[in-house]
Amino acid sequence: MREFPVAAEDAPTPWKTGLLDQLAVDRPELRMRLRAGLEQTEKLLLATTGDAADPRIAEAAGHLARAGGKRLRPLLVLLGAEFGEPWWAGVTEAAVVAELVHIASLHHDDVMDRAPTRHGVPSVHARFGTRTSVFSGDWLLARGARLAADLSPAAFRLHAATADRLVEGQLLELAGPAEGEDEVGHYFRVLSGKTAALLSMSLGIGALQAGVPEQYVAALTGFGEELGCAFQIADDLLDLRSSAGTSGKERGTDLLAGVTTLPVLLALAGEHPQDAELRELLAAGPVPEASATRALELFARSPALAESEAALHRRLDLARAALDALPEQPARRALLSLCDYVAVRSS
Numbered sequence: 428m429r430e431f432p433v434a435a436e437d438a439p440t441p442w443k444t445g446l447l448d449q450l451a452v453d454r455p456e457l458r459m460r461l462r463a464g465l466e467q468t469e470k471l472l473l474a475t476t477g478d479a480a481d482p483r484i485a486e487a488a489g490h491l492a493r494a495g496g497k498r499l500r501p502l503l504v505l506l507g508a509e510f511g512e513p514w515w516a517g518v519t520e521a522a523v524v525a526e527l528v529h530i531a532s533l534h535h536d537d538v539m540d541r542a543p544t545r546h547g548v549p550s551v552h553a554r555f556g557t558r559t560s561v562f563s564g565d566w567l568l569a570r571g572a573r574l575a576a577d578l579s580p581a582a583f584r585l586h587a588a589t590a591d592r593l594v595e596g597q598l599l600e601l602a603g604p605a606e607g608e609d610e611v612g613h614y615f616r617v618l619s620g621k622t623a624a625l626l627s628m629s630l631g632i633g634a635l636q637a638g639v640p641e642q643y644v645a646a647l648t649g650f651g652e653e654l655g656c657a658f659q660i661a662d663d664l665l666d667l668r669s670s671a672g673t674s675g676k677e678r679g680t681d682l683l684a685g686v687t688t689l690p691v692l693l694a695l696a697g698e699h700p701q702d703a704e705l706r707e708l709l710a711a712g713p714v715p716e717a718s719a720t721r722a723l724e725l726f727a728r729s730p731a732l733a734e735s736e737a738a739l740h741r742r743l744d745l746a747r748a749a750l751d752a753l754p755e756q757p758a759r760r761a762l763l764s765l766c767d768y769v770a771v772r773s774s
């Protein structure tokens with residue numbers, strides 16, 4: 428059965444510099460360098476995803492790249508490079524590698540989650556079919572590997588060691604907790620692979636490509652791991668918070684889909700008497716639409732929400748502490764402000 432070709436083009440969402448604008452960048456020359464770096468990354472990303480043997484492959488593989496996204500990973504690559512020689516060859520390529528791995532994972536993730544949309548346009552599987560989504564994701568991963576092969580050996584090794592962590596995270600999520608394994612421990616194992624590994628890699632390959640000394644690379648990758656965990660917990664909290672409408676995420680989506688977010692796990696695992704009704708609702712599987720408002724009300728006063736919030740802030744504190752090992756410079760302050768951005772995003 429054929430999945431190509433496809434109907435008329437969706438209106439692409441223009442690339443947004445939004446995330447850079449949210450960061451505290453107190454030196455105009457740093458902001459200019461980051462903006463220029465993101466622009467170069469964007470050009471190379473679109474050229475790479477558009478450069479296929481057949482235009483139909485480019486169409487599917489470039490669909491999400493054209494749709495936009497925050498470009499958080501390229502920004503982390505560029506910020507990692509700031510601790511060395513950011514203008515060195517291969518920094519832009521490293522930023523594109525990070526975004527290609529990310530987009531490839533979204534091709535797969537949206538199939539797993541049966542997500543109809545991504546970045547405000549139909550998801551790749553909704554538009555091109557499931558198998559095309561999976562294989563065009565593989566194509567992007569392969570393109571990323573091609574580009575990564577020309578990075579420094581250390582950056583290439585870090586890239587190679589990260590792709591399997593991502594897939595392992597997804598496989599662990601599918602497998603669920605092992606016999607006798609604590610559910611919250613399992614959640615963090617999944618998170619470490621699915622989200623934290625790629626944020627950590629992004630900072631690491633940027634730094635390695637720019638010749639950053641080893642101990643600073645370790646501080647940056649350590650920061651990325653904690654930021655990645657915090658990022659996901661913030662996402663979990665957003666699902667339950669009333670102001671989430673502004674985040675682009677519909678409130679209660681995870682709850683209705685039965686996603687085991689941290690607040691859900693903590694509510695189920697806890698023994699707080701005031702969570703008894705909530706536990707009963709959650710234990711019955713995905714929350715039915717008719718009970719969603721009640722579940723959100725119960726979460727609003729559940730200790731599980733406060734505990735998740737505390738877990739988020741612990742991770743952000745660890746991320747900030749990892750930055751202590753770095754020299755005091757504008758890029759370090761920009762990374763610190765990224766922690767504040769994640770904290771605000773969750774509320």
Ligand code: FPP
Pocket residue numbers: 528531532533535536539540542564565568590593594597621622
């Ligand atoms: C979003 O998760 C998805 C990820 C963070 C990565 C998923 C990883 C894979 C599917 C493994 C395959 C990887 C490669 C490199 C081909 P989410 O569903 O929690 O978040 P969402 O709300 O953005 O969909």
Ligand code: MG
Pocket residue numbers: 536537540542
């Ligand atoms: Mg998903």
